[in-house]
Amino acid sequence: MSASLPIPNFFNPQTVGEVWRVPYLERANDAKDWIAKHNIKPAATDKKRICLMAIDVQNTFCIPDFELFVGGQSGTGAVEDNVRLCEFIYRNLGVLTEIAPTMDTHTAMQIFHPIFWTNDAGEHPQPASTISHADVQQGVWKVNPAIAYSISKGNYVGLQQFALHYTKKLDDDSKYPLTIWPYHSMVGGIGHALVSAVEEAMFFHNLTRHSQTNFEIKGGNPLTENYSVLRPEVLKDAKDRPIAQKNTRFLQKLLNFDAVIIAGQAKSHCVAWTIDDLLSEILTQDPKLAKKVYLLEDCTSPVVIPGIVDFTSQADEAFERFAKAGMHIVTSQMAIADFPGLDL
Structure with a gap:
């Protein structure tokens, strides 16, 4: 099997910025044919275990006219990012062991609403x-x-x-x-759902590799923001009593992979904060672990609200700091097999 696979005919980049129902049964049949055609092996047989963490690729952040669309500098950033992300998943289907999408999950009465x-x-x-x-x-x-x-x-x-x-x-x-953010990622609402095209790609990966998609939920605590999937902004109240805790289970699971690839929205907030928390844990365990982290820079965009806020510089500075710590900055056009330091 080639390290880089073709992109299935059903993928339509023109509909990545739209909301639609994934035809699960059709994709399940397609997956069965794809396995046979390309001799795809189950993820359980992978010699190198590789995780793709896709941060908050949800309608609320990634579909134009939704609550917190991440337009980035181009104005259509999240849509362009997700076209590349879907294509990256399809091309590297045979070597991606697991996909872990994080899901920003909110109710109305939270401290940032x-x-x-x-x-x-x-x-x-x-x-x-x-x-x-x-x-x-x-x-x-x-x-x-x-x-x-x-x-x-x-x-x-x-x-x-x-x-x-x-x-x-x-x-x-x-x-x-x-x-103070607009009401967004409301649990039970359409904004909370994964972008349809991304959900389809993850579902297809799930069935072709026989690897359950690992959904990680964050953001439900009414008393703290939770930009990072690995820990909330504030852990204790004024009397030093815990109100929340670090996601140590997921943290350790990530570090047990041979490589962790990170994409999603927004580069300046949930992506940067998650990577920062991952790096903090790495530095306490073994700084060399940073070398197993790969950042898909062309599959993430910063928060930019024209005339109000622009977090581009903060996002870029964070990524520069991550790179200095040993993490790799890569693009989706690279095959995973060609990632620096990763010998498949």
Whole structure:
């Protein structure tokens, strides 16, 4: 079997930016034929175990006109990224052992959504605005009393104290300030779903390699943002009691692969934060492990909201830091078999 496979005829790059139903039974039949035609072996036989982690390739981030479409510098970044990502999966189907998509998963009443906050006029903050620790201290923005019933069993004072702690903790840890995002990745909603074309590629991989797609859910805690799939932004409350924990199970699973390839959205936020947490763990275990991480730079884009925010430089600086630590910057046009340091 060739290390690089052809792209199946059913893949249509023109529909990657659209939402549609994946024809599972047809793809299952196609997968059976693909196995026979290209002599594809089950993933269990792989001598080198390779994981593709696809971060938040969901409609909410990747489909134009959805809530948080990542346009990047081109304005159509996430769509272009996902065309390349799908083609990368199909070409490297025979050597990708496992695909692990992360799923940003939210409900309405979370600390980064407008309903969580209010001012003296009864208004909620606008999406893309930020709330600083000083804003909370000075009462510019306060926790909305109406949410206490659902979030803290009516303990409004406790919620307000936590808001002070949370915004201060972000400052102390040099995190991004608390950003108010549009309601997005709402569990049960169409925005939460994987991009149809990407889901199709992953389903096809699942059946051709007999390797279950490993979905990793993140972001459901109402009291903290969870840019990284490996840990939330804040782990403890003001009294040092845990409110969340690191995803140590998934962290260790990633490090047990011979290679981890990372793509997804957005380069400046969930992608960068996940890689940063992975690198932190690597540095505590063995810095040489960084060499097994490969970043698909042309399958990720930064958050850019024209005239409001542009995180391109922050994303690029993060990737430069990852490369200096030993991670490899690669493109989707490269066959995995040609990745530096990876001898298949």
